[in-house]
Amino acid sequence: MGCSLLLTFRVTPGTCAVMNAMDLNTFITNYRAEDVEKLTLRMKNGLSSSKYKPAEYERLQAIVDAKRLESELIGQKVQKTRCAAKATKERSILRQHRQVWSRECPRLQKAEEKAENDIHDSLDQMRPNDITDSAIFSLQDYELFLERERETFRMATVEPVSQLRDDLCFRLGEIQQHQITAQPTNWEQVIQQINFVKDQQDDIIAKLHAEYLALKEGIMSLGLEKYLIGTSDNLENLENIPEEVLYSDCPYSELKDYLIQTFHSLSERYQSRLQSLKEQLQRTDRFCGWSPDDHERFQFTLSQYTHDIPNHRALCTDMLQRLFPGKTRQELMEHERVWDWQRFTQAQLRVVTHQWRRDHEELLLRALGSFTETASTSRTSAHISGRNCSSGGHSRRRWQSWRQL
Template sequence: MGAWVKRIFYSSVMAARGLQTFITSYRAEDSEKLVLQMKNGLSSSRYRPAEHKRLQALIDAERQECDLMGQKVQRTCCAAKATKESSLLRQHRQVWSRECPRLQKAKQQAEDALQDFLEKIEPNSATNAGLFSLQEYGLSLVREREAFRRATMEPVQQLRDELHLRLYEGQQLPHGEHLGHLDGVKQQIKAVKDHQGVIITNLHEEQQNTEEEIRSLNLEKYFSSSSDILVNFDKVPIEVLDADCPYPELKESLIQAFQSMSESYRSRLQSLQEQLQNTDRFCGWCSDDHHRFQFVESMYTQDIPRHRALCMDMLQRLFPGKTRQELVEHERLWDSQRFTQTQLTVVTQQRQRDLEELLARALVTLQEAKHAHQEELQLHRDRQHQQEICWHLKEKLQQWRAQQEEVAKLEAAIAARQREEEKARMKREKEKEAAVRLQHKEKVRQFYLTKEKRREALEQREEERLATLRSVMEEQARRDRLRVQLRADMLLRRQEERGELELERQREEQARQNRLEALRKQVEVVAEADPVRMTANTKAWSSRVLDKEYQKPLYSLNTYTDTQIVSDPRLRVEQALREAGLHQSHYATEVLSEIKPLKVPRRDTKSTLKF
């Protein structure tokens, strides 16, 4: 009961206010008071009776407006969906338009390469002359393709042209005859479609038979597999095994290095092969679906904007029975398989490269070991020869040492006598230097005493002069203050006089301007507007145009321009020398005489006179 009363009251209030405002404040006490008032009676003058018909009309109008709004939103969503679909289709067409020429070009290149191969091959003997049957087989395929085109495509094109003609003729007939005419056209189209369906079915069966025939040829055995690579991994190069090494430990270490490297790469390849064996070749899909998936992924490369979204949209269109999660999972498996195959190829290449490098280093090491062994033998022979030479030299050395000892004793005696004489000489020189130093000290002391007396006398004179100057400066400062005060008073009086003169001058100027303005008003001319005269040519301009031929120069000048004069290198060099102050030197004369002009002068301008 309370909820119904509150709803009626709210509706009546909104109707009274014209649906312009909304109740934003609500309290539980107000609702309880309102229920009590409604139970006691609605005869109070504060409330009006509810207008149910008007409220129902408003509700119907609001409901109809909401329905219209929903329909509009639905149409907008449909239009947006259609726009998005058309945009996706347009982007798909752009990708296909870019992919189609590339495929055609690849097809043409493959056909050209195959044709060149068939033209260039020559049989080595009479047994393999059957290679030329490939050319005949290619020509037979071309003839079959042309026959197939005439049997399938040309009838369709002829039917299309005939249908266009018959439809045009049928439009000219009455309505009843036109409908009968259309029934015949439909039957003919249906017959052609059935014929084309049979042809397509036969082509699919032929394609499957050809694929099974290719699989039955067992061509996989002609391709190198990773198992063959693993078989040859543990083989040490014959160059290392058959090498003649004077150090057996070195050869054994090289063989172990090859075996350890092969073992490390074997473990890596085994792990990659196990990863490949865990996944199917087609990642759990049939071969046709997987090939179509690969082709779509190759079309949408990373240089295309939004390639990821476009690729997923095209895959969902091609495989409507598969969910997006299944497509993403298949893509992940395919990427993992490709990555594993790439790793397998890279590991094989790395193993080959490392094997070549290790073999090269091993051969170099073996060659260095041979050279080192030969050097050791040569060193042993040289050492024996040196020992013999050393025995002979040892005897000579003993004789030389005895002679050197005797020479050293004599030199020591001579050096002792020379040291005693040098000590005596140094003692005499030190006594002489001490006497000279005492004389110099006395002279220096006398000099400093004289200098100190002069400084004291100078300081005394400077203090007396400073006292005299301070008294004079104080007297001058007092006079300057009096003079400044006098000047300030005079300046103030002059400023007052100039102000009075300026006021008097302004009053006279104002009176003069008033008189001039009165005179201007008396003699002013009132001219009428004449736009023709304002836009016409002036007399001066007309006379200048008429007398233009008289304003030409009296004669023409045939001389050099400023650009030609400045471009001469002799002028620029002379200017630089003049700025440096060297234009009158002998160096400037030699430099200017060696510089040639840009253009060689004519022979008729050269003078034959010699000055």
Template sequence: MAARGLQTFITPYRAEDSEKLVLQMKNGLSSLRYRPAEHKRLQAVIDAERLECDLIGQKVQKTCCAAKATTESSLLRQHRQVWSRECPRLQKAKQQAEDALQDFLEKIEPNSANTGLFSLQEYGLSLMREREDFRRATMEPVQQLRDELRLRLYEGLQQPPSEHLGHLEAVKMQIKTMRNHQEVTIAHLHEEQQDTEEEIGSLYLQKYFCSSSDILVNFDKVPREVLDADCPYPELKESLIQAFQSMSESYRNRLQSLQEQLQNTDRCCGWCSDDHHLFQFVESMYTQEIPRHRALCMDMMRRLFPGKTRQELVEHERLWDSQRFTQTQLKVVMQQWQRDLEELLARALVTLQEAKDAHLKELQLHRDRRHQQEICLHLREKLQQWRAQQEEVAKLEAAVAARQQEEEKVKLKREKEKEDAVRMQHKEKVRQFYLTQLKRREALERREEERLAALRSVMEEQARRDRQRVQLRADMLLRRQEERGELELERQREEQARQNRLEALKKQVEVVAEADPVRMTANTKAWSSRVLDKEYQKPLYSLNTYTDTQIVSDPRVRVEQALREAGLHQSHYATKVLSEIKPLKPPRRDTKSMFKF
């Protein structure tokens, strides 16, 4: 505790600090020197900082633009990958559709029923010829114009600027004329498309497809196999018909609810047919096996439909998914109804066949029962004769068994007498064996007792010798201890004599001084010389540093001193605590270094 109090009492106080404070109090504030503010230098520093901030802002803006461009290029690259993967599939599907349509048209024969369908083949050939004429009339002039314009632009770059500008105006007029011509051609194509759609609609092809009302009507029909079946049990046939009707009723209710759901929503989910078909095509392109298919699909939707918000796209997608799910449910219900109808029909036919078989079995059983009654009368007579014979045989067998039982008893009695005689002989042999074993045990015990007595005599003799040896050793040990004691006493006497001689020498050379308290409390000569010689006390150079008060006022120093006193200044906890403590005033910006070590 005394050492700890001494450690806390020691401070970094120096006499020079008090002298400096005294001089400052004597001289007053006149001794302080204030440096004038350098406004121009500060303004230059501020302008440099602002310029640096502007440069940093420009770099950040460039970085944001570059990141946006990189993101856009990455999205476009991913879209191109999806399209490159989709093109072969579309081409293959197109080829398959054309092949199927060609096969369908080749199989059609010209007659009065399908004259419109048969004319489609000739119409397709005419369309191919028109397409080739259209390509020669529209695409080839555009390509020729593009090649010609490239050549003219290249030649214009080699001419003077004034002539080049006039040449550019002619090129722009030519491009504008071609563009107007293309717009007129596209408008004409749209009109032809509408006329073609109306012409296809006038063919009334809807009659070849099965409508939902026809499906609902077919639900109420009971199969003719069940209605025309010959069943010997009318109740069974009625129950089968009711089973078909109840199943049809349940499926009809489900189909009606699904059709109502489909009727509540538009076929194109509120959009026009072209936008809806384009939406379906884009959604079919971005399948789930494509990474980030959801984000890519939504990005392509936003590009293709710039006038629609993301919420409208998501809502349309939700309606389209609901419509597809309802259609899928409708197909599944139809498949289930077809499957259940086939299963119920198969079970009904099996049940009817089983009923017929059971009826035939009942008729056969009735005929067999009459025949069995006749046979039973004949068999009853034979059974009575057989019982009489069995009674006689039983009596004879009982007599033979009684005789055999008597003979068995006599045989058992003889065997028992033999076993008793053999058992007596075995008992006598066992008794003789036990007597022999007893005699051997008694002889062995006598030999062991004699051996034990001999060993005890030998052990007593050895113990007597051991006691004598131990006593001899104890006497020798006692003599050695006495000798050691005498040697120790002799050494102590010599040590005492040496100490006495040393005390005598110390008394001869000790110094006798009188007590002088004044001299003890007075200043030393070295201190007096420093106080009198003022020139000698001046420092060689001035120091611009912190005072002890400023250093101690820093909370980091106080926390470090407390951790050091607790012995925790080298622990991980001390490092973490000191890194979190902030100084009283933030450091100046000009003291920060731009170098990173």
């Protein structure tokens, strides 16, 4: 089998001129017998190699399917764990909301009782002057009418719900105790009764809401909004010069003019501050850009979740998102910021008004004291001529002390 491959070249004079001895040694390739055997075997086997076995596609497909099934099972377990964690978190949040409401409900009941007691006390304190005082008798008759109307409303709305609840509790107790199965027709009657009561309650709530809107519109038409927006203090007396100063019989006109100018300066200083605060309040309305109902619900929700409640901020945000699903978290935070700024501005308005009233009263007391002192000094100087110069000097020093304030 041993043989060698003989390469024959036709050498021409031109070829010898180009190829030298080094190039010839590089070009000549030697082949061994083993290489020929390997080449013969490879040509015999074709393109495939005997070292590699054919792929078992069915077995590989089974392995892939098993891995895919295992992955799906793991994904289902993860999803189930997530759902369980979400449900646990939801139950925990609802439990905390119930705790807040259980604390808020007694407070509202006490406030309702207090308001009713105040109304009854006010009505009891009203006594007619004589038999012709028809206003008091009208109020008493109206009170009796409201009590009868409330009792009629309770019998027509609350009593059916209580009876239905007692009937359902009795039926459930019998089923749990005796393990009896009721007839399908009987359950159909119960379901019909429940649906009837639900529809009745929906109609009652709709009527009450319509009456509430009508009453609210009537109250708004009275024009009481300006009294709610403005400050409770009356600033009319503060803007004017007190009559005690303006029409006083001060023997020194310079002192009187200076006091009048001081009152004017005090009014101008506080009026500029109040005007700035009022302009800030006018940038938004009473309800901070929301509807009145939404703003009132927003205020009531914030009042429930006070700072002494653990995790009050997260609970309040969660409840607001439940009450206003159409609003984003950013919109809720922005509304709260505007409302906080409005309350802060109103508080500043009350503080500035209180300071103005306090400074006005102090200035008036000092002015009256000075007028009394100058009048007393003038009367004394009229009887004692020797002390006239000293009293005049004392009054001038008093006026100079006023100018230094």
